[in-house]
Amino acid sequence: MKTLFRSLSVFVALLLTAIPAFAVPDFAELAIRLKPSVVNISTSKTIRPQRPIFPGQPSPYNEFFEEFFDRFFRGQPMDRKERSLGSGFIISADGYILTNDHVVDGADVIKVRLSDGREFNGTVQGLDPKLDLALIKIDVGQEELPVAEMGNSETLKVGEWVMAIGNPFGLEQTVTVGIVSAKGRVIGAGPYDDFIQTDASINPGNSGGPLFNEAGKVIGINTAIVAGGQGIGFAIPINAAKSIIPQLRETGHVVRGWIGVTVQELTEELAESFGLKKARGALVTDVEDDSPARKAGLQRGDIILEINGQTLENLSDLPRIVAALPVGAKARMTLFRDGRTKEASVTIGTQDRDQQPAKREVAKSKNLLGLSVIDITPEIKSRYRLSVEKGVLVAAVEADGPAAGTLHAGDVILELNGEPVESAAALHALLGNSKSNQLVRLLVQRRDQTLYATVRTR
Structure with missing residues (x-):
């Protein structure tokens, strides 16, 4: 028995030595070393309440409220101070500090407290609301502050x-x-x-x-x-x-790369309708006039797969990659169009607007679709305040039809499977070539957005 026990002990000891130790960082040492580079930020801003005046046409209530405020609040402070707290870290020894834009947004006063308790007034050097970053500065004279080292x-x-x-x-x-x-x-x-x-x-x-x-x-x-x-x-x-x-x-602000496309997330059904085996990349729903993308030959319905060798796994990759490219640089794009890949070269422009993805409206779409549609006449265009010249207006959608939940009354159908739809007769003719339970792709104008949707015929 003793021999067996010794053998088991030796075996366990050997096993433990073979298993690598689970290394835990020395957090106490890290905290001591890193805290001096971290600052506390407190801000205050003045909130000036608006008098409750009725908007629009002149109202007798406006005069009443003006008199009320003048009588009861004359000479009294009506502004209030809004205070907030945040954090930041020192990125250069001469007093530059990085924090969030929302921490200092609109602040009248910025107070920065160092780990040793000293407090300084901070001034905003630059803001980037889109990434929610702010760069502030404190005046420390000739002193060199401890700096937080940036990693990867x-x-x-x-x-x-x-x-x-x-x-x-x-x-x-x-x-x-x-x-x-x-x-x-x-x-x-x-x-x-x-x-x-x-x-x-x-x-x-x-x-x-x-x-x-x-x-x-x-x-x-x-x-x-x-x-x-x-x-x-x-x-x-x-x-x-x-x-x-x-x-x-x-410069105090950020200039980002821009190519001038509106994009939509690619679903498995949309990928199937375009002939792409896997749903990846960004589906182009619109190309702005006189934009870098238009000059590079990009078209509605293109699927952007890669930029400079970086694969776009999903929609959110596109604005992030493009924004990081220098303005004026040439970017190689791999596109999927008409069942095959092709290359394009686009010159990055200056972004002067947000590249917001088109709203995702994806589901399944005899009368195979369960729709009532009407032609767009000048009268219809004026009545519904449409911005398009061609297409058909969806007047009604069957509650239990194939397009229910995907298309809505007021939508305008512009294309079916890449073919232009210029009249109700054209739509019915195109649907006449479809089979039951066939996936069709529609290009739709919805208010100020253009997007793709897929519907499966009944």
Whole structure:
């Protein structure tokens, strides 16, 4: 028995030595080293309430309220101060600090408190509302401040340890730790959604603070939380910030690349209708006149698969990749058109508007479609305030028909499977070639948006 016990002990010892130890960073050492580069930010702005005057046509109530406010509030301060808290981190020894745009947006006064308790007035040097970033500056004279070293968020892996330092609920220099829960999260925050998700505790007041990796380098800027959620916080990847900091510092704003397309997410059914084996890339629904995309020959119905060798796995990849390209640079695009891939070269222009994806309206579409349609006449165009000259107006959709939930009264059908639809007769003729349970692709104008939808005939 003793021999057996010794043998088991030796076996267990050998087994334990063969299993690599689960290395946990020295968080205490990291906190001591990193906290001096993190700042707490408090702001205040003046909110000036509007008098309750009725808009539109002149009203006797307007005069009454004017008299009421003059009589009872004359000489009394009616403005109020709104205060907020946030965090930030020092990116250069001479006092430049990175934080969120929403932390300092509209602030009259910005106070920056260092880890040693000293407080400085901050001034805004640059803002980027689309990425929710702000660059502020404090005057420290000849002193050199401790700087947070920036890392590489591209090499970050799910499961890695991370540490957040910030000012949650006004509790200065709070340290929390966790792991990277996911990458590339799209949370509807804007055209450049690409967030790091972490379970390190992030709360109001952490906004603008750094997310460090276990090497003590900043790999994200803490920005958002899920209301009512626990262990779900989001950070902007530091690589997205690094690419725009020089512009914020030099000009105070950001100029991004732009090509002039409106795009829509590609579903499996849309991919099938275009002959693409896998749903990936960005589906072009509109190409703006005199835009870089128009000059490069892009067309409605093209599917953008790659830009400069970078694969577009989904819709959100397009605005992020294009925005990062220098204005005036040539970009190689791989497109899918008419069942085959082709190359195009586009010169990146200056973005002067948001590249918002077309609203996703995808479902399934004898009278195979269950629609009542009418031709667009000058009278119909005027009555319904349509912006298109050709197509057919959807007057009604059968409640239990194939297009129910996909098309709506007021939509204008422009194309069916790539063929123009210029009249109700043309639509019925095109549908006459369709079989039962066949997937058809429609190009639809809905208010000020153009989008594709698929419907399966009955």
